[in-house]
Amino acid sequence: MIEIQNVRKSFGSLEVLKGIDLTVAKGEVLTIIGGSGSGKSTLLTCINGLEPIDSGKILVDGTEVHAKATDLNKLRQKIGIVFQQWNAFPHLTVLENVMLAPRKVLGIPKARAEEIAVKQLTHVGLADKLGVYPTRMSGGQQQRMAIARALAMSPDYMLFDEVTSALDPQLVGEVLDTLRMLASEGMTMICVTHEMKFAREVSDRVAFFHKGVMAEIAPPAELFGAPKDPELQKFLAATH
């Protein structure tokens, strides 16, 4: 599980995480909603150790992410992260892009890495795109490739940061369907999203961030049905 204990983080004089406490259990799907600049992306990058924290603790399966002795490369292998946009290597095919990390990072032999990549690309519905170059695909297909690439490392956790925000509206659905599928398979996921319908349907719990504070966290029926925090009420009124 992921345990976040009183995490604080500033960029210069701007405190962007003001004491976050949050535990995500194995198999749980947590979505994070909140306005721009509320600290959502920063939290995700702290969880996989891309960003240092100022105080508090983040534990992944009991390993303290920011402890000096922690092997971050090893830890990151179990935490897949997918961003709004991923720049695939344009001179490599979709298959080669997805094979790359298993080969280079895990040292898996080529034939086995190919098997893994084919399996994950098939899983996200891209079995017919193996030999295609990434720039030839739609934004939705590229995001599904990015998900396959993360899955090819056999992560225990997946972090998604607004993976549909850069997509044309008609491409959002296919990517959300992929996330739904992962959730139904029991993947432990933290999804930062603006898709409220998705958050409502897929999440075990939804967290609302406001100005570096987790202002509310509850199961979706409760958070959307009877929001308590006044800022959350405003936020929901503005997004509906």
Ligand code: ADP
């Ligand atoms: P969100 O994802 O909720 O929109 P972010 O976590 O990206 O918010 O950002 C929170 C705040 O931290 C914003 O004010 C943003 O400008 C600032 N910030 C994020 N990353 C950096 C950085 N690397 N350097 C300085 N400020 C940053």
Ligand code: MG
């Ligand atoms: Mg963000």
